[in-house]
Amino acid sequence: MTVLALEVVxxxxxxAGLALLLRRKLEVPQGLRWSVAxxxxxxxLQHVTDIAELLGVGWADAVSDLLAGGLPFVWAILLxxxxxxxxxxxxxxxxxxxxxxxKETPASVAVLDQDGRLLRVSDHWSKRHPKTEVGKALIExxxxxxxxxxxxxxxxxxxxxxxxxVAVRSDDGGWWDWSVSSWSRGDDSKGVLVILExxxxxxxxxxxxxQEREELxxxxxxxxxxxxxxxxxHDLNNLxxxxxxxxxxLQMADDDPKSRAETFETLExxxxxxxxxxxxxxxxxxxxxxxxxxxxxVARSTEHLVRxxxxxxxxxxxLDYRGPNAAVVxxxxxxxxxxxxxNLVVNARDAVKADGGSIVVxxxxxxxHVELRVSDDGPGIPxxxxxxxxxxxxxxxxxxxxxxxxxxxxxxxxxxxxTVDVSSPPGRGARFIVRFPRRAKPSEAxxx
Amino acid sequence: MATLALGVVVAIxxxxxxxxxxxxxxxxxxxxxxxxxxxxxxxxxxEHIFYAQALNVIEHAAYAAQSLLLVGWLLKLPRPAPEADGxxx
Numbered sequence: 001m002t003v004l005a006l007e008v009v010x011x012x013x014x015x016a017g018l019a020l021l022l023r024r025k026l027e028v029p030q031g032l033r034w035s036v037a038x039x040x041x042x043x044x045l046q047h048v049t050d051i052a053e054l055l056g057v058g059w060a061d062a063v064s065d066l067l068a069g070g071l072p073f074v075w076a077i078l079l080x081x082x083x084x085x086x087x088x089x090x091x092x093x094x095x096x097x098x099x100x101x102x103k104e105t106p107a108s109v110a111v112l113d114q115d116g117r118l119l120r121v122s123d124h125w126s127k128r129h130p131k132t133e134v135g136k137a138l139i140e141x142x143x144x145x146x147x148x149x150x151x152x153x154x155x156x157x158x159x160x161x162x163x164x165x166v167a168v169r170s171d172d173g174g175w176w177d178w179s180v181s182s183w184s185r186g187d188d189s190k191g192v193l194v195i196l197e198x199x200x201x202x203x204x205x206x207x208x209x210x211q212e213r214e215e216l217x218x219x220x221x222x223x224x225x226x227x228x229x230x231x232x233x234h235d236l237n238n239l240x241x242x243x244x245x246x247x248x249x250l251q252m253a254d255d256d257p258k259s260r261a262e263t264f265e266t267l268e269x270x271x272x273x274x275x276x277x278x279x280x281x282x283x284x285x286x287x288x289x290x291x292x293x294x295x296x297x298v299a300r301s302t303e304h305l306v307r308x309x310x311x312x313x314x315x316x317x318x319l320d321y322r323g324p325n326a327a328v329v330x331x332x333x334x335x336x337x338x339x340x341x342x343n344l345v346v347n348a349r350d351a352v353k354a355d356g357g358s359i360v361v362x363x364x365x366x367x368x369h370v371e372l373r374v375s376d377d378g379p380g381i382p383x384x385x386x387x388x389x390x391x392x393x394x395x396x397x398x399x400x401x402x403x404x405x406x407x408x409x410x411x412x413x414x415x416x417x418x419t420v421d422v423s424s425p426p427g428r429g430a431r432f433i434v435r436f437p438r439r440a441k442p443s444e445a446x447x448x
Numbered sequence: 449m450a451t452l453a454l455g456v457v458v459a460i461x462x463x464x465x466x467x468x469x470x471x472x473x474x475x476x477x478x479x480x481x482x483x484x485x486x487x488x489x490x491x492x493x494x495e496h497i498f499y500a501q502a503l504n505v506i507e508h509a510a511y512a513a514q515s516l517l518l519v520g521w522l523l524k525l526p527r528p529a530p531e532a533d534g535x536x537x
Binding site: 002003006007009010011013014016017020021024028036039040043046047050068069071072073075076079082083084085086087089090093 | 450451454455457458461462465467468469470471472475478482485489492504505508509511512514515516518519522523525
């Protein structure tokens with residue numbers, strides 16, 4: 001009796017389930033609906049045959065066993081379909097999460113399809129670009145497409161690069177970084193992710209730092225010129241004395257044409273030397289920030305500068321120049337080369353000036369590089385500070401030094417794709433080597 | 449006996465895929481129904497060996513419970529929601 005009641009309850013439940021499946025709209029695909037219907041039908045038939053068996057119908061037992069044998073197969077099909085459904089559901093949920101993430105991300109983000117059309121954008125993006133509409137091409141929604149962005153998008157779509165960055169200045173004076181990267185859509189096609197990042201504060205801070213560095217370098221340069229001016233002033237004074245004396249000689253001179261010609265020649269030479277001295281100083285004092293790089297013969301420029309600088313050195317310091325006769329050309333701002341040489345020579349002078357010594361400036365050329373070497377025979381640099389000598393504001397001269405000289409040297413060298421190295425064997429002085437890439441084909445102007 | 453063996457295979461496959469199944473709503477009812485079916489089949493086999501009467505009751509009770517759980521699952525299934533649009537990365 002209990003068993004019969006259980007079978008009746010089961011059959012009633014299955015009947016209710018079938019009615020539910022037929023009448024109610026459920027979130028199940030059509031294939032799954034059929035599988036569930038088949039399962040419920042088999043179960044209903046099984047309950048009915050079980051009831052019939054309990055009521056003494058002869059064939060019911062065999063039919064019930066047959067139906068029971070089909071049940072695992074129907075369950076297997078049903079579970080496979082449910083697994084697929086679960087997989088799709090999870091995938092859809094992930095899509096929703098990503099969509100929500102993009103929408104709410106606090107940055108300007110746009111996702112493009114393989115045709116460069118907008119698929120999704122963040123709220124931040126929509127506020128910045130009011131014309132934004134999903135389905136439109138990126139270029140259509142931008143008031144002014146920054147240079148390089150369209151190319152970056154095309155390259156990413158063509159798979160020619162995973163990522164591109166384009167820094168642009170907007171109309172309102174801000175600095176923006178466009179980052180364009182490709183993403184795989186999972187069906188062999190590629191889309192593009194565009195991120196617009198406001199870098200105004202960062203870029204302006206960097207510009208301010210650059211300006212401050214430039215001003216410091218300029219101040220340091222002027223300090224060097226001040227040191228040179230003292231020595232040059234002494235030379236100039238000597239030349240003026242020569243001029244004065246010879247002008248007096250001219251006034252007193254007799255009419256001997258030979259003697260007058262000699263005096264005029266001496267005057268002319270003195271004038272030329274004075275002019276050369278003042279020109280040299282003026283060249284050094286010229287503002288440098290806007291000066292473009294040009295092809296410079298390092299050998300000739302270095303030799304001229306060494307001749308100018310050697311007038312400023314104490315008598316017990318020898319300055320010697322060794323370099324090739326042929327032109328060795330480097331692409332550099334001329335004032336940059338001067339500043340490098342002045343800093344290195346002044347440092348060498350400070351190293352040797354206590355008890356005298358010698359400084360050697362050399363220019364060496366290889367097929368690929370041009371080296372500017374400045375060596376002295378002073379006490380050298382202590383090994384515990386040698387790693388710091390290029391750091392800004394590091395000095396061993398106390399109050400007398402600014403600590404900028406060698407950091408400026410390195411900055412100028414690196415700005416021209418060069419390097420600077422220092423070596424100082426104990427007790428054998430110091431040697432600085434500044435290395436620049438050599439210009440294989442100097443400009444015609446220099447060649448001429 | 450063959451039905452029970454097939455049922456065990458289906459149960460193993462179901463366990464292997466439980467991560468995907470767990471995404472579905474009220475899947476516990478469905479898995480419970482499957483479990484009841486396994487109990488029913490086991491009882492069918494065992495009733496030929498011992499406790500015939502008790503195991504027969506258990507068999508039919510498990511079938512009834514399976515039917516009730518299936519209906520419960522159908523009742524718990526949600527109504528269709530609007531489809532999400534477009535692919536996303």
